[in-house]
Structure formats: structure tokens, C-alpha cells
Amino acid sequence: MTLHIDQESAPATSRLRALLHAGAPIPVIDAYDALSARIVESAGYRAIWASGLGISASFGLRDNNEASWTQILDSLELMAEATSVPILVDGDSGFGNFNNVRRFxxxxxxxxxxxxxxxxxxxxKANSFAERTHELCPAGEFCGKIRAAKDSQPDDDFVVVARTEALIAGHGLDAALARAEAYRHAGADAILVHSKATTAEEVAAFAARWGGRAPLVVVPTTYADTPADTFQRMGVSLVIWANFTLRAAIQGIENACAAQQANGGAPEPGDARYAPLKRVFELTDEQELRAAEQHYMPAAEDGPAPARLRAAGS
Incomplete structure (x- = not known):
């Protein structure tokens, strides 16, 4: 089934659902704050993954539910305000039981x-790539979380993706398939099968036996060199690049700082490592404020304009 949605005027929920049913793998990349989300949108991505790892790391915290769900919510609100493309939220394990899920x-x-x-x-939860034992929630309890999420959604097009970590926890393919089928029956709109294998063979085996019963989502962090047509053959709906902007930002800042230190603490003139200030102003929509001032501030002939308040931190 392919859904045709007006990507300009339709609600974000409808646009994300349409991407799930587009009939081809849609690449989705991570963002961890409002600025990174705006950069991702400006690069042409049709959806954003609001990364739990990225948001936690932006607070200087581990991806271990150390950030409260209200702190996460504040970041998500700013990301949604800053962008127009649909955002799929990394909701971890739901921040608790079914009641936490429905509140979130x-x-x-x-x-x-x-x-x-x-x-x-x-x-x-612990990050899937952390060197530790990964404990799974009982499947029946998790089905209750899925039902709670669906019963609390804002409209019928809101997407609930059920992510099974059975392969990450070492429970094997049969367990992953059994859990995915239970989650589908509980109302999940899509299944994310996660793997830390270095090739796509494990998720390909899952996809072959899954047989398109519901849209399939993958996160190829450890098998990132997989050709795009492989995901097409597997019948994948979304390919989530879940932590790449975070890692790019860390590497970029570290490289810039190291270069300045090597240059006596000052940047080289014209160093391409640094975006021009013009780009910063573009991303923060400075032009909109200039236009708003012209619209709302009195013209000079109308009398003295009220003093402009200095923005905090300027």
C-alpha cells in the first residue's frame, strides 16, 4: 500500500505515516537539538529521528535514562518548533510502565x-552498543505499553514503532520474530528490528521471514556500508541513521579545537572548518525578525520608536 499525502499541508503525523508506506526505503537521520534538526531539514531529509542518545549526550549524560522524560520533552518541543518535517521520537523503553508511556x-x-x-x-534502558547485559521487558508487558501508546495518540495517523532488542540481547531470530508478531497484534504501526552485527545478514534473515506483515525499520549503525538496494530488496520502509549528526558534531568541534590549539589558540584565517556567521543567522532565521520589525515597529515619522530590549546574552 502506497499513501499519497500532500507533504506541504498535511499534518506531520500523516506525512510520517506516508513515508512508512512509500514503497521504498526512506533515509532518516538523527538530530539532538533544535539547531541540528534545522540543519537536517535544510539538507533535504524528509523526516528526523530525535535521538535519545543524542539528546542525552547534549546534556552531558549517558544514554541510560539519566535525563528525565520532562527534560527530553523540552528538547523535543524546541525541535518541533524549529522544523516542519515530521519527527519520529526515540522514546527509549517508555520511561517506565504503561502509565509513563501514555503520559509521554x-x-x-x-x-x-x-x-x-x-x-x-x-x-x-542501556544503549544497545554498551558492553553490558541487556534485559528485555516481558513481551506481554510491552504489548501493554504499545496499546497504551495507541490509546493516547493525538490522531489516527500518529505512528507507534515497536522496537525489538531480542537480537541485541542475544535471544536469537525466533524470539525476535515472535516478539515482533505480538507487537503487531498489539497495534504497532511498524517494527524496528535492531542488530549490532557488522553486516546486514541478521536483519535480512529477519526481513525474509517477516514477509512484510507490517512496515520494517532498521538502524544500520554497525552495518553502515550496506548498499541502499539491499534495504530495498529487504522491503525496509525507514533506514534510520541514528547517531551520525551527533558524532559529526563531536568530531568537528574536536578537530576545530585541536587546530586552534596548534595555531597558538587562534583560528587560521579563512579556515573552512567554521561556518560563516551568515550561516548561523540563516539557521536561526534572523531575516524573519528583520521582516517582523519592519511590520510591527513604528516608522520614524510616527514618532520615536520604543527602545529595543537587549536580548539576554547578546
Missing amino acids: VKKIGQRGLAGVCIEDKAFP
């Missing part, structure tokens, strides 16, 4: 987020 879904729905992905790890 209700709140992100109020803020215009298009969907949420919840994973079947026990709370508090």
Missing part, C-alpha cells in the same frame, strides 16, 4: 511530534 505520548502529541519508537528493554 500524550505530551509529545500536544507538541506536534509525528510518532514515537519504544523498545522492549527493561527500564532503565
